[in-house]
Amino acid sequence: xxxxxxxxxxxxxxxxxSLFTATPAASGIxxxxxxxxxxxxxxxxSGCPLGTAAVAVSPDNTAFTVTYSQYxxxxxxxxxxxxxxxxxxxxxxxxxxxxxxxxxxxxxxxGYAHLESGASAIQKASYYFQGSPDTAxxxxxxxxxxxxxxxxxDSTDWGQLVWAPCGVQRNFNINTELRASAGxxxxxxxxxxxxxxxxxxxxxxxxxxxxECPGQR
Numbered sequence: 171x172x173x174x175x176x177x178x179x180x181x182x183x184x185x186x187x188s189l190f191t192a193t194p195a196a197s198g199i200x201x202x203x204x205x206x207x208x209x210x211x212x213x214x215x216s217g218c219p220l221g222t223a224a225v226a227v228s229p230d231n232t233a234f235t236v237t238y239s240q241y242x243x244x245x246x247x248x249x250x251x252x253x254x255x256x257x258x259x260x261x262x263x264x265x266x267x268x269x270x271x272x273x274x275x276x277x278x279x280x281g282y283a284h285l286e287s288g289a290s291a292i293q294k295a296s297y298y299f300q301g302s303p304d305t306a307x308x309x310x311x312x313x314x315x316x317x318x319x320x321x322x323x324d325s326t327d328w329g330q331l332v333w334a335p336c337g338v339q340r341n342f343n344i345n346t347e348l349r350a351s352a353g354x355x356x357x358x359x360x361x362x363x364x365x366x367x368x369x370x371x372x373x374x375x376x377x378x379x380x381x382e383c384p385g386q387r
Contacts, residue, residue, distance in 0.1 A: 285314030
């Protein structure tokens with residue numbers, strides 16, 4: 171879906187059943203029967219240039235996926251001074267069925283890293299609703315030597331979930347970041363971390379929790 175982020179209001183109501191594993195809502199509430207529609211309000215960042223990221227929604231409305239194809243931070247041979255840090259800021263308009271609200275219960279990130287001995291990398295993410303002071307942030311460090319796929323999960327206990335306000339449209343923001351550091355590694359080598367792969371795009375999956383809005387059903 172390389173054309174999913176072509177404009178500020180590009181609708182991303184894609185139903186790609188092969189991308190998802192169903193995740194029951196943590197509350198026991200069944201996900202609403204109607205599909206979610208996600209619009210991309212803005213997408214900015216060196217890790218997601220125009221046309222290199224896409225959003226899809228699972229058929230059962232329990233997850234959505236952001237797919238990246240050029241998300242790479244690197245240091246050392248062949249890299250530019252600004253390549254050590256890459257980021258992507260997604261501002262999403264999430265249309266949910268009437269009478270329901272949602273929260274992001276967990277996020278699964280996947281990628282690949284090659285880190286020489288002495289080098290390191292970090293993956294960070296933060297989540298918040300427009301106008302809300304509540305921000306959830308997580309980070310995952312990696313140290314060299316490392317040469318393999320990586321996977322990281324951000325999870326939140328039910329009582330700590332940040333819910334979208336009922337009856338009010340608030341954009342959902344996801345800020346992600348990759349950083350690579352040469353540290354004490356050989357300056358003639360290259361170290362990097364990606365959220366993409368040579369044989370296809372890496373999918374970042376966000377699992378949703380649902381609950382009913384009081385008095386709206």
